[in-house]
Amino acid sequence: MKAAIIGYGKMGREIEQILKERGHETALIIDTDNAAELDAAHLTETDVAIEFTTPQTAYDNIRTCLEAGTAVVSGTTGWTGRLPELQALCRERGGAMFYASNYCLGVNLLFRLNRELAAMIERLHATYDVRIKEIHHTQKKDAPSGTAITLAEGVIGNLTTKRTWVNYAPGIECAANRTEDPAAAAPEQLVISSVREGTVPGTHTVSYESEDDVLELRHTIKNRRTLALGAVVAAEFLCGRKGVFGMEDLMQ
Ligand SMILES: NC(=O)c1ccc[n+]([C@@H]2O[C@H](COP(=O)([O-])OP(=O)(O)OC[C@H]3O[C@@H](n4cnc5c(N)ncnc54)[C@H](O)[C@@H]3O)[C@@H](O)[C@H]2O)c1
Missing domain, CATH: 3.30.360.10 (Dihydrodipicolinate Reductase; domain 2)
Structure with a gap:
């Protein structure tokens, strides 16, 4: 799996480590200093984007991924009043999206x-x-x-x-x-x-x-690793699927 990491903070860094351990490639890392690079051209090589940023930026980041036709896993909290909008966009575009407020x-x-x-x-x-x-x-x-x-x-x-x-x-x-x-x-x-x-x-x-x-x-929770692992497992689950998913789907 080729992944993009959007948000290279505490979660983004743990996710990078777990992607490596599980034999995946991190093809793109986006943070504030290169946020403008989050576009269809840079996402073209990636199977899935994993987004952990801020309540102010999550909506636009996820929207960009969906519009680029890239599957997206997000765990950013504090903004989910607008989640249904993006879930509708995902269905409309035949995309793939996974959201969980907690990946543990x-x-x-x-x-x-x-x-x-x-x-x-x-x-x-x-x-x-x-x-x-x-x-x-x-x-x-x-x-x-x-x-x-x-x-x-x-x-x-x-x-x-x-x-x-x-x-x-x-x-x-x-x-x-x-x-x-x-x-x-x-x-x-x-x-x-x-x-x-x-x-x-x-x-x-x-x-x-x-x-x-x-x-x-x-x-x-004893450490962040359990959260990052859940997000990577969700990304593996999402690859090759179309639709809107959450932890209930993963746990079936
Ligand atoms: N769902 C879960 O299981 C779960 C688990 C842990 C954290 N979270 C949530 O995930 C989010 C991130 O958590 P964290 O602990 O990694 O926070 P953090 O502050 O350590 O990292 C956030 C990163 O996002 C970057 N960022 C800000 N704007 C950006 C943009 N426009 N594009 C790209 N990157 C941008 C920041 O520079 C920072 O590096 C928070 O909302 C937190 O509550 C969710």
Whole structure:
């Protein structure tokens, strides 16, 4: 497989290493200093582009790949309100696109467990309040994490007592659906607390709490390698396919 890496930061560098280990070629590396080189001419030699940049740049980068007819894997978080637009463009052009808010296999198992647990609680009519807490390194700019949003959507889709989510993110500038007072959240609002500290790659905890007990699902990422490996496996999966894919497709 010949790959392009778009975004040569922490993830881009891990991805380069894993591509090498798995016998693939990195044909193109794009970062801010050569961003203008991301065009059809430079992509022509590549089977797939792997994009991990910023919430401000992901949309245009992915669009450029799709318009050039290059399959694209993206993991950039904090911009996905516009993801459906690109998925539609991908289908329209007969292209190939893979997006996941988290490429770690364990996190995707957590997504399934969380949805199933919410559905079980719904069937039992049990009274549990739900909260999510995510902790990431201080360089992570967006909040809540894409993973926390997927977990919240998993709860909201299966538990009728929760309808929306709000984000308690003290000290984090770019927070969506922000609340300054989590204690004042309405019962149907699921509170996601975001914390930025040290170099933590990512910890997510979903707490189901009744008057009498607490049930917690927690996942801790030990290093970024697991995320980069997932993205490369997704790129291998995408080569030769047409359509819009996510981790659920990879895990079948
Ligand atoms: N989905 C996942 O599993 C997953 C895992 C880790 C990180 N992420 C997300 O991926 C993104 C990148 O994470 P990171 O830790 O590598 O961040 P990073 O800040 O280390 O790297 C981002 C890189 O993108 C570059 N960049 C900025 N604008 C660009 C442009 N227009 N074209 C090309 N490159 C550009 C920056 O110069 C930087 O080198 C973030 O949104 C992060 O939240 C997702």
